[in-house]
Amino acid sequence: MTQIVDILxxxxxxxxxxTARELAKAxxxxxxxxxxxxxxxxxxxIPKDVFGYEAQLGAEFVHGEAKVTKALMKEAGLTFIPESGEIWTVRSGELMKAQSFVPSNKLFRERLQQLTEDISVAAFLQKYFSGKEYDVLRNEITKVVEGYDAADSTLISTLELRNEWLGNNDLEGGVIKEGYGALLNFLKSECLKYGVEIHxxxxxxxxxxxxxxxxxxxSNGTEYxxxxxxxxxxxxxxSSIQFTPPITQKIQAASKIGFGSVVKGILQFKERWWINGLGKDLSKLSFLLSNEKFCTVWTQYPETYPTLTVWSAGPIAQTLAKASETEIFEEVLISLSNIFKIDKETIRQQVVVxxxxxxxxxxxxxxxxxxxRFDTGTAYEKLAEPINDMIFFAGEALYTGKDTATVEGxxxxGKETAERILRST
Ligand SMILES: Cc1cc2nc3c(=O)[nH]c(=O)nc-3n(C[C@H](O)[C@H](O)[C@H](O)COP(=O)(O)OP(=O)(O)OC[C@H]3O[C@@H](n4cnc5c(N)ncnc54)[C@H](O)[C@@H]3O)c2cc1C
Structure with missing residues (x-):
């Protein structure tokens, strides 16, 4: 059966x-x-009954200003909780408090400011900070790029990172008390209210x-x-959708845009066994940064749930793409064991779910x-250009503001795309 619609x-x-809500509203x-x-x-x-709170296996934080997200949260009556607690790091081998996620090296910032031509972060570090005295700095920067941007340091654009790091856009934010699921459920109810069909x-x-x-x-044979x-x-x-005629230029443009990997896990334990870890008071721990395969670990501070979220990102996460859940679980235990210097089996016995x-x-x-990427060039513009004013490409990557890669983006x-379509009709 073929269904005929205005916009699919x-x-x-x-x-x-x-996009659907804005179009249907119009x-x-x-x-x-x-x-x-x-x-x-x-x-x-994840349903609340699993971990006792609105746990997220995908997006969790609201980053920066997030105007659209916060306006939508207001409409939906949801609550923003700013991030708090302490960031700790074991990247230099010793457990210590960190001021922020991004290293604040003065020379590094100066060199960033002076850069005129785009190169990858790995090439930038190689060019200006190859000496042994910069071993720690190179490792820190590479880990932030991999762990936060989920990116490959041999590909990610240094100029883009400069905007992120020097633009007073600190990486901290907060969470939605009711979770991102509540925000999307609100959007879904809005869509249904304005007559959108969701299949x-x-x-x-x-x-x-x-x-x-x-x-x-x-795939089930239905046609629209x-x-x-x-x-x-x-x-x-x-590229997994077959277009006729082919959209070769779009696929080429898409291949120039970087796309990182993340493996994320949440573990509930019998108790918060880490709070006196390595002889330190970690009762206010929010994030813990390390060089392990699961490089970032976080709690739900100020809440005291006995859970840790574990995060592997960038090229290392890509190597886990074929790993089974059991193998991932073992890798997580190894990372936690190395970070906290506690026997892996002791940690395993603590896991509830x-x-x-x-x-x-x-x-x-x-x-x-x-x-x-350092060679992305005009790929975003090429991909975002509609075909025949009929096929529009959208998504976090194509946001024209600075918040790509996020829910805000x-x-x-979605809003930009709806406005563009409404202008074209
Ligand atoms: C682990 C992880 C953590 C993150 N953390 C954060 C965070 O803390 N804060 C933040 O702001 N952002 C975060 N992000 C990024 C954020 O989740 C995304 O930027 C955002 O959700 C992307 O939304 P989107 O609509 O562009 O794409 P998507 O959410 O990917 O939506 C695209 C949809 O298309 C569907 N689809 C794909 N192929 C087909 C097909 N052939 N036919 C029909 N449907 C199809 C998919 O199933 C999907 O539902 C995170 C992402 C991940 C993966």
Whole structure:
């Protein structure tokens, strides 16, 4: 059976739901088709009864100003909780408090400021900080790039990072008390209120288009004919949809945009065994940074749940793409054991329940989030240019502001995309 619609949106993540709400509010007939059996995409909440709080296997923090997110939270009546607690690091071999996630080396900042031509962070460090005396600095910078941006340091743009690090945009933020799931449920209810149809378990296989219409075929055989479509899938998965005629230039542009990997886990223990770890008072621990495979560990401070979130990111996380859940669990125990200098088996006996998300292994994302490469050039603009004013590309990576890679970027891009479509009709 073929259904005819005004606008079809591929993907019910933050971008897809926001675009749909804005279009439907303006009177458009909108359908969202989503490959998964749930909305949210890279927002992946775990039911509260598992860990006792709104745990997140995908996005968790609200970063920076986040104007669109906070406006939506206000509409939804949700509460922002600023980050608090202490950041600790064992990167230099000794457990000590850190001021922030980003090292504050003066010479490094000066060299960043002086840079005129874009190079990768690895090349930048090699050029200016190759000496032995900079071993610690090189390691710190590389770990931030991998651990925070989930990026490959041989690819990520130094100029982009300069904007992030020198632009007074500190990396701290907060969380939504009720969790990101509540925000998306609000968006979903808004969509339904304005008449949007959301179809789950509908994976788009093919898009055939001419100058008049697009025909979208779902893996179950369903067909839609739409006047306009919005493609919100994550950058690496774009090539898994077969377009006729082929969208070769778009695929080429997408291949120039960096996309990092993250494996995230949450473990609940019998008790907070780490709070006197390594002879220090870690009762206010928020984040702990290390050189381990699971390089970042965090608590829900100021809440005192006996849980730790563990995070592996960047090229190291990519190496876990084929790992089974048991293998990931073992890797987590090894990292925790090395960080806290406690026998792995002692930690294992403390575990009550655990959940993991292997994002590079996820067929509908194939990674975690985007970053700008030193050779990205005009790839964003090329990808964002609609085809025949009919096929629009959207998602966190294509936000024109500075908050790409975040939920804010996805929501803001959803708004931008809806406005663009409304202008074109
Ligand atoms: C582990 C992790 C932690 C993160 N932490 C944070 C954080 O703390 N704060 C923050 O702001 N951001 C964070 N992010 C980033 C944030 O989650 C994303 O930027 C944002 O959610 C992206 O939304 P989106 O709508 O652009 O894409 P997505 O959420 O990926 O939505 C795209 C949708 O398209 C669907 N899809 C794919 N292929 C098809 C197909 N063929 N047919 C139909 N549907 C399809 C997918 O299933 C998905 O639902 C994190 C991401 C990850 C993975």
């Amino acid at each position: 949106i591929i993907g019910a993540g933050a971008t897809g739901l926001m 009177g458009k007939k909108v359908i969202i088709v989503e490959a998964r059996d749930r909305i949210g995409g890279r927002i992946h909440p 789950l378990n509908e994976k788009v296989e093919r898009v055939v288009y001419d100058t008049e219409n697009t025909k979208v075929t779902i 004919v739409a006047r306009k479509i919005v493609v919100t899938v994550a950058i690496p998965t774009l 655990s959940r993991f998300a292997n994002w590079p292994a996820d067929p509908f994302t194939q990674g975690a989030y985007s970053y700008t 996805a929501l803001a891009n």
